Amino acid sequence: MANWTLEKVEGLDQADPLAEKRRLFHLPEGLIYLDGNSLGPRPEGVAARLAAVVEDEWGEGLIGSWNAAKWIELPQSVGAKLAPIIGARPGEVIACDSTSVNLFKVLMAALTINKGRKKIVTEAGNFPTDNYIIRSVANLAGLECLAPPADRILEVVDAHTACLVLTHVNYRTGEFYDLEAITRKAHDKGALVIWDLSHSAGAMPLDLDRAGVDFAVGCGYKFLNGGPGAPAYLFVAEALQDKVQPVLSGWMGHARPFDFAADYEPATGIDRNLCGTPGILGMAALDAALDAFADVDLEEVRRKSMQLGDLLVDLVEDQCAEYGFNVISPHDATMRASQVSIAHPQGYAIMQALISKGVVGDYRDPEIMRFGITPLYLRFVDIWHAVQQLHKIMEAETWRRPEFSERQLVT
Ligand SMILES: Cc1ncc(COP(=O)(O)O)c(C=O)c1O
Structure with missing residues (x-):
């Protein structure tokens, strides 16, 4: 553990090759935002783009904007970004x-491709929406759904497994799987693999093609900063695309939607995975938000993410040692994605007290305070000041104020 001082931490910011990116985001004055793993802040270009869509494209162009402003192509052009x-x-x-809907679509597609196999495998601690969807699909298809703990997954993937569905990064702990190794091992048994990339896309380099991934899904509103409830995305490996038989066979996935044909004929390639009319306001916001990634080196993002995470762990363990915090994310940065999770029996109230002081993270049961590490706009000094604030709250026992224990609908 380094002996950190504010001066040393400021030195990290001065040497940071990503420091300039911060100006691409709207960040409220005085706030330290450690929740970009849940809802990314607004990239600066989004407000102007939405204003133009509302005022000009919708306001003036009306229905003509489906062609003139290329609204109809946004699912593909945003996908290409x-x-x-x-x-x-x-x-x-x-x-x-949404990610949930996309998971339903690709899982149903995978089962048709791997017809005859009897099992779907996931992880017990997977994100709840994923496991709810997986179980529904298993019921619908009359298959068995197995959800062992993370370290036993490969033991249960066998010649009867149609599909393995995993979330790359555990939302509670921030620990992540070796995506490439697991994909290969599942393929060795003939299983198809679906990854939920919600907590890794935009936070670390990914290479789905090199890893041979079959399908993937993920959220647009976390590290990709597409806005609240932004459209999600789905990936289908080129080699599988024409084997996908869409179960949600809506008109936007038809080969010629504006023929209004009586019968469904799937579009070629990735387009057949569309279902209904895209929400253009959300799609335009995500499109503009992704410009922040235009010339970003994700290796650089990952390096800074590991450094920021290490700093947070070091500072909490050093400066708040007497307050009973337990860092449950891996201490080894190479195993930790872009969040640091810290357990404390009073985690909910402590997080509310922190938020009241302008340090925003979030809370997940049981007892977990989550701090999102987002290298495009976080400074090393933000981590320093966040831990100073945590120390003050613990020392003064501010978290004991009754209002900090009142559960909000969204935690
Ligand atoms: C791993 C993961 N998958 C899916 C979702 C939610 O997906 P949806 O877009 O359907 O709300 C989340 C939300 O936090 C998530 O963390």
Whole structure:
């Protein structure tokens, strides 16, 4: 552990090659935002783009904007912007629907491709929406759903497994899987693999094509900063695209939607994974938000993310040692994605007290305070000041104020 001082921490910011990126984001004055793993802040270009869509494209252009402003192509063009962020080719990614809906679509597609196999495997601690969807699909298809703990997954993937579905980064602990190794081992048994990249896309380099991933899904509103409830995305490896039989066979995935044909004929390639009309306001916001990644080196992002995370862990363990915090994220930065999770029996109240002082993270049961590490706009001094604030709250026992224990609807 380094002997940190504010001066040393300021030195890290001065040497930071990503420091300039911070100006691309709107960050409220005085706030230290450590929740970009839940809802990214607004990139500066988004407000002007939305104003133009509302005032000009919708206000003046009306229905003509589907063609003139290329609204109809946004799912594909936004998908093409997402592709390099996840290591895919442009025609392998499409922006649409929510992550839950996209998981339903690709899982149903995988089961049709791997017909005859009897099992779907996931992880017990997977993000709840994923496991809710997986169980529903298993019921619908009459398959068995197995959800062992993370360290036993490969033991249960066998010649009867149709599909393995995992979230790359555990939302509670921030620990992440070796995506490439697991994909290969599942493929050795003939299983298809679906990854939920919600907590890794935009936070670390990914190479889905090199890893041989079959399908992937993920959120647009976390590290990608697409705005509250932004469209999600889905990836289908090129080799599988024409084997996908869409179960949500909506008109936007039809080969010629404006023929209004009586029968469904799937579009070629990734387009058949569309279902209904895209929400253009959300799609335009995500499109503009992704410009922040235009010339970003994700290796650089990852390096800074590990450094910021290490700093947070060091400072909490050093400066708040007497207050009973337990860092449950891996201490080894190479195993920790872009969040640091810290458990404390009073975690909820402590997080509310922190938020009241302008340090924003979030809380997940049981007892977990989560701090998102987002290198494009976080400074090393933000981490320093956040831990100073945490220390003050603990020392003064501010968290004991009754209002900090009142559970809000969204935690
Ligand atoms: C791993 C993961 N998957 C999915 C979701 C939510 O997906 P949806 O876009 O359907 O709300 C979240 C939300 O936090 C998530 O963390």
